Amino acid sequence: MLDENLKSQLAAYLQKLQLPIELVASLDDGEKSAELRSLLEEIAALSDKIALRVDGVDARRPSFTIVRTGTDVAVGFAGIPMGHEFTSLVLALLQVGGHPSKESQELLAQVAALEGDYRFETYFSLSCQNCPDVVQALNLMAVVNPRIRHVAIDGALFQDEVERREVMAVPTVFLNGQPFESGRVDLAQIMAKLDTGAEAREAAKIRDKQAFDVLVVGGGPAGAAAAVYAARKGIRTGVAAERFGGQVLDTMAIENLISVEHTEGPKLAAALEANVRANDVDVMNLQRAEALVPPAKPGELVEVKLANGASLFSRSVILSTGARWRQMGVPGEDQYRNKGVAYCPHCDGPLFKGKRVAVIGGGNSGVEAAIDLAGIVAHVTLVEYDVKLRADEVLQRKLRSLPNVEVVLNAQTTEVLGDGRRVTGLAMRDRASDEVRQLELEGVFVQIGLLPNTEWLKGSVELSPRGEIVVDAHGRTSVPGVFAAGDATTVPYKQIVIAMGAGATASLAAFDYLIRHSAPAEAAGEVAAA
Template sequence: MYMLDASIKAQLKAYLEKIQFPIELVTSLDTSDRAREMLALAEDIAALSDKVSVRQDGDAPRKPSFAVGRPGETARISFAGIPMGHEFTSLILALLQVGGHPPKAEASTVEGIRAIPGRFRFETFISLSCHNCPDVVQALNLMAVLNPGISHQMIDGALFQDEVSARQIMGVPTIFLNGEHFGQGRMLLEEIVGQIDTGALQREADKLSAREPFDVLIVGGGPAGAAAAIYAVRKGIRTGLVGERFGGQVLDTLAIENFISVSQTDGPTLAAGLEKHVREYDVDVMDLQRAEALLPGTYGGLAEVRLASGAKLRSKAVIIATGARWREINVPGEKEYRGHGVAYCPHCDGPLFKGKRVAVIGGGNSGVEAAIDLAGVVAHVTLLEFDPTLRADAILQKKLFSLNNVKVITSALTTEVTGDGKKVSGLVYTDRASGEVQRIALEGVFVQIGLLPNSDWLKGTIALSRHGEIEVDARGETSLPGVFAAGDVTTVPYKQIVIAMGEGSKAALSAFDYLIRSSVA
């Protein structure tokens, strides 16, 4: 029977004291053990606050599930599954927000959500081990709190496997709107609002374009960008940071054990710390924005960065810290079955392949760690490495070879991902030693072969290496005066978080020095 331990109860009780209005948890149960655990969780929560009550007369089609609402009103937030693990925060926020505690969102965003017309029934399939899913769940829950025309249900894919199979869901989070596929992967509040309220995108672009020119504009919100922003703003200069998602690639990293002075943490926790630190200063943070072009020295010596939204930002100096993304294998079937068996995040999507056969492509640390992680969930893992030997650390290899449901194939060139038109059914590779073509029947392929720099938008503008990295000198300077770069997008070797932070700090100091010398000239 599921019960909250004493320490969690104490913390939850303190949160529930912030509830302003009565709320009720309406359970829809079957006879399963999970249903009994869900009821026990609901009763635990109700026992911590006199403003929370439990009903057991729910008749929702998905069982077990429970709704969070106010008495006498139709609940607009519900959980099909027990929201623990990464989703426990989503549950706490739902309780607080339904109970009247004000949300932490921009006033303009809140008003925009309240004004959206229409009826929107969102469903989000998640896995409890997914560290990107809570962003989506919490955003949609907040929208449901603010707008009576919006409802949202979180669905634990591991608990509703039949529905996951029927809907061909092979990646999380996967969002459905009014029964139709809406989106997949991490999405933040403003991004979702922009998709259902198209006028919001233009309004935001106009607001950004109206910004006064910056002294330093940082493009990218990962470790390098965050460090650059802090070092720049502490010099007392007007600093802006624009990026697609704060934290960047770090958000897709779980175990971090080599960040000096912190013995162990995870990517989402570190990313949250980066953002909190940056926002403690007067940095103009512009999130969920993708850069599309750089026009150096176009307007009276100011550089202009053009965004995909249509916005235009101007600055005296620019620091590019756009990081990198997962490298693709670029074989037939990869793009066709992305999200339908082809995946890049074993922590997020692994639970959807419970009891199935999967392959991991890549024998470096990332690939071997993925295989080890998946081996505890799936029926069998086949790891394929292009080179004759694995490249992962010895301690990881030792662990890998101790697992009895993992097979390692070296000298393997993956040539195709096969499927039935809807989902992955297998993989084809060539044995580089013998030249023989081999086929493996499986249901999932996890690609773990390294990173590509996010520099496509700079081609023809700035000097890039043959690998697409921005060429920088020892000071972080690029081929363009007043334009600096840092982190995984550059030619600096060893793509590590701690190195990216150092490079970002150095680029900010170099940019400040450039501004001083420019003003003197």
């Protein structure tokens, strides 16, 4: 299953194994079991520290467990972890084999200190770019704490199980048989949910921080660029982000970032964070801003209040909170989110194999989603509010060539229908005739653009009628000392490269503001503490 180049790369990685491991496979007579056995045989042949057994007794077949020989340390995979999950497989091999993780020692100690027994099951799809972070975090937890067990399950391969447990989005995590989490989460987020005292401890640490010269709120491309430019000026810089990487984490393929021929969102987000941390920036992740208190006069401190009750103070603030998927705002959408209503066709599409789905939105994102889904599902209905599609013509031509796609124009979605457990249909109104039509289907993929994350700023900075932060050419907002950049602002064309440039612009403007208001952050911090 592995080509020679991949085998060579994997063999080099496996040289880092410090302890012997066993691959214990549970197989049947099916084609997928034969594929898995072939993969495991190839892996075992690459290192004398790996032994293969095919006498596993797991009811899920094909599946396998990676076991640290002679110990209780183990992680499991049900299915064949290729695609996006191949990296998860490699990391699991190394970590079970004793190779240390690069995760913070503080966080690993927190995992090791967890008391009780935890049995995690994660459903993933091989095309999901968000799933590996969840799988890798839970695998690492199982390596660090033997009372934690984790198995990652390919939902497309175990469709009966997915149906029975009503899994309609990936990644979906069960803990001790009960739903635990759905969507992308990292190790810190999982621990924040399990360790109830973590938030209070983090709030106490934040309260002890001195004021910053530049505080960036948001960790997407704009925030990362702003932080790097500020830190390189030699001034005290901090980043408070709800999740570092922002909307980029949910982006499948990036092919228009100049000088980078192709990358994927999670890879770019990891590179952004590494770049920021390398510049000695104080990164405060999992911190949601709830209010901004403007300075009494230029040069005084700006306060950012956080959801955990703590506040951060800074001589200048750069707002780069980005945007999120826009919702339809119709009855049934919230009720059936992750129960048939989805926002990521790449992630969740494989769970709807052979079913009927709708895509809402006729822009590039909507048409691309319909094209992708058409290769998986039985039928796609693309619903567009306007009288014509807005996607690029090349995409429209491809869409029109697909036999299992119907396009409905000039239609308003009025309700997502369901049976209380999952989506069963969609109601929409013909805007020309006012006729209401219902479609029988099992999935609705919403692709209608973005909404700026600025609700928390109402009343503190000027916002446009669309909720975007109003900025000038320098990234200045209506509040002295407060700047903004990226998709949350009025800057046209919401693109990664534009957000990065806007972040740099806002950072340079903030530095210019600081040199005109000369009180150092140390002195300002003393005032804040008084």
